[in-house]
Amino acid sequence: MEKPRDRLTRGKAGGTSWRKWSFNHVAALVIGVVAAALLATLPQHVARPKALLGRVLSGLDPALFPEAILWALLALAVAYFLLAGRLHELNLFRTVEPRGFVNVGVTIAALIAYAIALPHLGFVATGAILVMGLAAFYGNRNHALTVAIGALVPAAIYLGFTRLLHVSLPEFPFL
Amino acid sequence: MWDFFVQGVGLALRLDTFFMMSAGLLLGILVGALPGFTTTMALAILLPISFFLDPLVGIPFLIGVTKGGIFGGSIPAILVSIPGTGASVATTFDGPALTKKGQSRKAMEMALYASVFGDTASDVITMLFIAPIALVALKFGPPELGAIILLSLVVITASATGVFVKGLIMLVIGLFFGLVGQDPLGGVSRFTFGLFDLRSGIPLLPMLIGVFALPEVFEAIERKGAAFLAGHVAGRQGDRLTLAEFRRCFRTILRSTGIGAAIGAIPGMGQVVAAMVGYTAAKNASPHPERFGKGELEGVAAAEAANNAVNGPTMVPLLTLGIPGDNVTAILLGAFIAHGLRPGPQLFQDQGALVFAILVAMVLANAMFLVLGYLTIPFFAKLVTIRKSLLLPLTVVFALTGAYVYQSSPFDLLLMVFFGVFGYVAKKLRFDVSPMVMGFILGPVLEYSLGQTLSLAQGDFLGFVFVDRPIASATLLATPVVTYLLWRRALRLRREQAARAAAAPAHEH
Numbered sequence: 086m087e088k089p090r091d092r093l094t095r096g097k098a099g100g101t102s103w104r105k106w107s108f109n110h111v112a113a114l115v116i117g118v119v120a121a122a123l124l125a126t127l128p129q130h131v132a133r134p135k136a137l138l139g140r141v142l143s144g145l146d147p148a149l150f151p152e153a154i155l156w157a158l159l160a161l162a163v164a165y166f167l168l169a170g171r172l173h174e175l176n177l178f179r180t181v182e183p184r185g186f187v188n189v190g191v192t193i194a195a196l197i198a199y200a201i202a203l204p205h206l207g208f209v210a211t212g213a214i215l216v217m218g219l220a221a222f223y224g225n226r227n228h229a230l231t232v233a234i235g236a237l238v239p240a241a242i243y244l245g246f247t248r249l250l251h252v253s254l255p256e257f258p259f260l
Numbered sequence: 261m262w263d264f265f266v267q268g269v270g271l272a273l274r275l276d277t278f279f280m281m282s283a284g285l286l287l288g289i290l291v292g293a294l295p296g297f298t299t300t301m302a303l304a305i306l307l308p309i310s311f312f313l314d315p316l317v318g319i320p321f322l323i324g325v326t327k328g329g330i331f332g333g334s335i336p337a338i339l340v341s342i343p344g345t346g347a348s349v350a351t352t353f354d355g356p357a358l359t360k361k362g363q364s365r366k367a368m369e370m371a372l373y374a375s376v377f378g379d380t381a382s383d384v385i386t387m388l389f390i391a392p393i394a395l396v397a398l399k400f401g402p403p404e405l406g407a408i409i410l411l412s413l414v415v416i417t418a419s420a421t422g423v424f425v426k427g428l429i430m431l432v433i434g435l436f437f438g439l440v441g442q443d444p445l446g447g448v449s450r451f452t453f454g455l456f457d458l459r460s461g462i463p464l465l466p467m468l469i470g471v472f473a474l475p476e477v478f479e480a481i482e483r484k485g486a487a488f489l490a491g492h493v494a495g496r497q498g499d500r501l502t503l504a505e506f507r508r509c510f511r512t513i514l515r516s517t518g519i520g521a522a523i524g525a526i527p528g529m530g531q532v533v534a535a536m537v538g539y540t541a542a543k544n545a546s547p548h549p550e551r552f553g554k555g556e557l558e559g560v561a562a563a564e565a566a567n568n569a570v571n572g573p574t575m576v577p578l579l580t581l582g583i584p585g586d587n588v589t590a591i592l593l594g595a596f597i598a599h600g601l602r603p604g605p606q607l608f609q610d611q612g613a614l615v616f617a618i619l620v621a622m623v624l625a626n627a628m629f630l631v632l633g634y635l636t637i638p639f640f641a642k643l644v645t646i647r648k649s650l651l652l653p654l655t656v657v658f659a660l661t662g663a664y665v666y667q668s669s670p671f672d673l674l675l676m677v678f679f680g681v682f683g684y685v686a687k688k689l690r691f692d693v694s695p696m697v698m699g700f701i702l703g704p705v706l707e708y709s710l711g712q713t714l715s716l717a718q719g720d721f722l723g724f725v726f727v728d729r730p731i732a733s734a735t736l737l738a739t740p741v742v743t744y745l746l747w748r749r750a751l752r753l754r755r756e757q758a759a760r761a762a763a764a765p766a767h768e769h
Contacts, residue, residue: 112689116429123451132449145711147448151439154703158432165425172423177688185482192481192656193681196474199660200673212657219653223481231650238654242661250312252665 108176109169117162124155188222195219207257212239264608265387268616271316272624280317281625284324285632291325292332292348293640294651299329299347300587301473305655307465307591308662315599315614320621322595323571326588327379327629330531330568334371335640338364338560347531350539350563357555368641369501370557371564372633374513378565380626382521382572387619390576397580397605402716403725405581405604406709407735409702412583413695414739415526418746420692427695430686434699435706437462444704445711457671464594466663466672467700470679471686471693472587473659477652478684501557509561512542516562520569525576526585531567538566572622579603579615582705590697 123130131148181189195215203211217235225231246252284306291302303325310318333348338355351371358367400408417427440451441461452458516538523534542562543552552559575592577583582604584590596603601611608615663676683693717724726733 108689116433130451130453134446134448145443145445145707145714147443147446147450150443150707150710151436151450154432154435154439158429158436161425161429161432165429168423168425174423174690177690181482181688188481189478189684192478193677196656196660196677196680197674200670200677203664203670203673208661212661215660216653216657219656220650223649223652225647225649234650234654239657242657246661246665250309252312253668254661254665 113166264612267613271617285328288328289332350535354559374565378569386572402712403732431695434696438703466676471683474680516565520566524570524573
């Protein structure tokens with residue numbers, strides 16, 4: 086099977102016209118819509134400047150720089166949209182198999198779960214569960230090694246940070 | 261400045277500095293030797309360790325990681341044709357061919373010696389030139405600084421991989437992320453979206469770890485099991501490098517060092533460009549260019565001397581102007597800031613001895629680099645085959661720990677995941693995250709300079725900048741010209757790529 090790749094030249098080969106809708110069009114639209122939405126709601130996102138006896142204390146309006154940036158983003162999104170038809174790039178998501186998305190999704194879910202569990206279960210327990218769980222999920226079949234590394238490495242990191250660098254990490258909750 | 265240098269030498273000669281630099285070098289070589297793990301990723305993950313050390317121990321530790329990482333990347337590039345880091349891409353042209361000939365030991369030693377020479381020479385050049393540049397930079401005010409930042413951002417964006425307009429979009433997104441929190445002049449809350457944790461802005465470290473470390477992990481696990489190296493590295497490593505072979509390559513090493521040092525001083529260019537230019541120059545200058553790509557020791561020497569020679573000069577814009585030229589110096593900037601040191605012209609006035617101590621430590625690190633690299637080559641060569649199914653979960657735990665210890669906030673972990681997903685999506689959609697990181701770091705400084713310039717201008721902004729401040733006006737006028745030239749260059753490169761892509765099928769069939 087032929088591997089998908091970038092087509093940087095215009096032409097009929099491959100049957101894709103330069104006018105065809107691409108991921109670049111979608112990305113440009115998303116960026117443009119976000120920039121426009123932020124511009125429209127700018128007063129809600131920037132607090133009123135501090136004033137003393139009616140005079141604003143800062144020489145620069147706190148909304149000026151954000152407004153300039155968002156207008157620049159909007160203008161660039163329009164330029165990107167107009168150029169998108171000429172950019173014959175391959176969307177690299179197309180090279181990922183369905184199983185790949187599952188793997189990445191599971192890892193992201195594990196990271197979020199770790200962030201939530203860390204203050205409750207402590208650093209060592211959360212780290213051990215994460216290492217063992219992910220190692221098993223990634224296909225490591227040497228379970229004794231997985232358990233050993235899963236238990237020892239988070240404990241070593243914990244001791245290193247708390248004892249040597251004097252940094253506080255969430256303690257093991259049952260001790 | 262001479263006094264600062266003498267004091268700096270005294271400050272750098274500390275046992276704990278040497279110990280942590282050695283640790284950094286070994287960790288750097290270790291990470292560089294693991295295919296798919298970059299120096300930037302290692303730096304981002306190890307950055308928090310430096311926060312809890314004295315600046316003269318923590319910053320040299322990170323410099324050790326950088327130096328070791330760039331060399332470490334050459335080990336898998338030579339042994340299995342997989343560049344451990346981007347900087348080692350040019351090493352894959354000749355390294356694997358030498359391995360096939362049973363000369364991998366020669367190639368790895370040549371990579372080590374060329375790297376150490378390039379690095380040392382560029383560090384000495386940096387030490388000689390940084391003081392005069394800093395003296396000039398001391399005369400810069402907010403208008404000049406703002407104009408130089410603007411020009412640097414454009415150069416960095418134009419040097420990023422991919423389409424120019426996409427680079428600009430990432431730069432502006434980075435500037436936007438830099439707005440979150442409080443404005444640098446009046447302390448007014450902006451874009452906190454009702455989240456208390458965002459009141460002090462997006463923390464640099466979780467963001468750096470998120471965009472640099474997590475996308476690499478996600479990409480590695482896309483093909484579970486299949487991407488893990490199972491094979492063995494070619495058994496025999498062969499003879500050691502002889503003095504005659506090193507002498508034969510010395511002109512090439514010198515040339516590549518000059519190329520790397522010059523490229524390193526330009527923000528945004530980096531090691532990959534230096535290695536490619538160094539390699540091409542060596543091939544063009546060689547009486548036997550046909551040997552290149554087929555196992556020529558000079559090819560390895562050219563690439564490795566050039567990519568390591570970038571290290572010293574990248575510190576010039578960082579230390580004199582506070583402008584990080586690449587991802588590595590962006591992370592180092594984070595380390596300086598965490599220690600309460602703001603790189604820029606003022607740093608030389610307030611902490612001149614410390615700056616020179618760091619530069620002296622960089623030179624001393626090269627001596628240790630030579631010894632440690634020589635002793636550990638056989639060990640690190642074995643790491644190429646390590647199982648990633650165990651390594652990746654450990655990397656994830658290190659990344660999470662690094663993001664957490666910065667402020668001891670679980671919210672930072674969620675931010676890190678957010679930026680990890682952002683970086684992954686950006687990579688897949690062909691956006692380079694480097695301009696975003698630079699925009700995020702330099703945006704608040706740019707806004708601050710703009711505010712100060714407005715105050716100094718007293719209502720006549722254009723007259724003040726374009727009449728009273730010649731350096732600022734010249735820099736601002738140069739920005740669109742440089743942008744146009746870089747855009748033309750990018751267009752030309754794309755056309756060449758297009759021509760190659762069009763020619764490729766003809767060769768295939």
